[in-house]
Amino acid sequence: MDAKHPVRTTEKTLALVEELMEKGPCGVTELASDLDMGKSAVHNHLTTLQKHGYVLKDGDDYRVGLKFLEVGGHSRKSMEVYQVAEPEVKSLAADTGELANLLVEEQGMGVYLMRAKGDDAVDLDTYAGLRTNLHTTALGKAILANLPESRVDEIIERHGLEQKTPKSIGTRQELFQVLEAVRERGYAIDDGERLEGLRCLAAPIKSSSGEVLGAISVSAPASRVSDEDLHGSLPERVLSAANVVELNINY
Amino acid sequence: MDAKHPVRTTEKTLALVEELMEKGPCGVTELASDLDMGKSAVHNHLTTLQKHGYVLKDGDDYRVGLKFLEVGGHSRKSMEVYQVAEPEVKSLAADTGELANLLVEEQGMGVYLMRAKGDDAVDLDTYAGLRTNLHTTALGKAILANLPESRVDEIIERHGLEQKTPKSIGTRQELFQVLEAVRERGYAIDDGERLEGLRCLAAPIKSSSGEVLGAISVSAPASRVSDEDLHGSLPERVLSAANVVELNINY
DNA sequence: CGTCACCGTTCTCCGGACCAGAACACTTAT
């Protein structure tokens, strides 16, 4: 699905935006040397982006503007799974007091659509829009477990199986074993794989035709989640929330 | 501040994205005729955007992807006023049971950074990232009232004073009278200007140097907000929330 | 206070990239 005739100028613009996002506000010269472009080229791109609200000038530095939030927010708002799941994720967070999340798959990566914090929630540095490898989170595993095997292989090939921590899944075989277990149980678990001491439990959201639309999770410190909770009351709540979403989507 | 040497190719890409956002998912031919471009040009741009995650192909249609949410979310997350105000807006919504909002000014427009819903909150079609004319909302008026007069004039010149409803502010003189009243009171009110039957109350967030950083509001149906509330207990709560944010920002 | 070094911005001109238009592959309807 690669572009046969990529628009190079557009790619330069996008590279600039991403560089600006990663480095935070910075100046023309710095961007030019980082991206091997001339100063005038960088300047032309930045002023063009600024004219349309995608970039702002703060003194002598440029930074990415909130226009991206407008486009992205609009995109999210128009997704049915978000509209339906949003209140459920919020009440899941309120009921458990922990951190609840909603993730969807896009281009083989997981994208957080939202997070809701209960009264005792841990504060992870996730945010709406953040991308993550699917195999590294309970949310992602809940989704992968409900994709066709061929699709999972495509995703592995495209994005690899990077190990975030020593506990992470590192091989195709290991992943497929885990996914099989997820299918049997109906939910996915992350016990300290992503972050030491953090336990997550995620359930898939499936359409009536069996296609997976996303996943809902609760993340909590291990100190508050006993082994019994992890396979007893907690899955019940998360699965129930996911089920409500499924029913509302399928009418 | 216009671009002296705009990158036309980039502008075409951005026009495509915005058209795609407004019309929702659609095909190459339709976009091409809407934007007076050749089909091949549209196709090249779309595949380029797709390659980088900014656009997706759904069957034969294209739609904007969640990459915009990633960039926009990152940008929002890195704003100090958001980080500090977010918990306050949430507790304001929880305490009042109504809809609470956070708005900042960017390029003369108001941008909603977040909204939080209390238990009885009305459901407006605002969303994080949405842009609005500053003079049409209580939030915007709270901000305008704390900008230098020259800046307000620039904004009027750039964006006009479009009247959303017959009650809207329509002239410069009228606006400045209202802003003077806002400065005296310390908070701004919208009594059905934006939407019949909806009352909003907003307070500015100012830095220690007096610069306005944004505004916090509560929106509620008129049926639940008496005239006494509107000038008594409600302003107290909103002003208090704004004040907490100011203290936390200025350490 | 002159000097220097750095910044962002402007300018010009040439090489290369964008894109109109035509052809292609495919689906759907008649």
Place this chain on the structure above:
DNA sequence: ATAAGTGTTCTGGTCCGGAGAACGGTGACG
């Protein structure tokens, strides 16, 4: 079969993006 629609590919001519140099401003330094 035929036709009319779609998205995609291809090529050549034209126009525009961008390297590099020059400009204007600002802050540091002796």
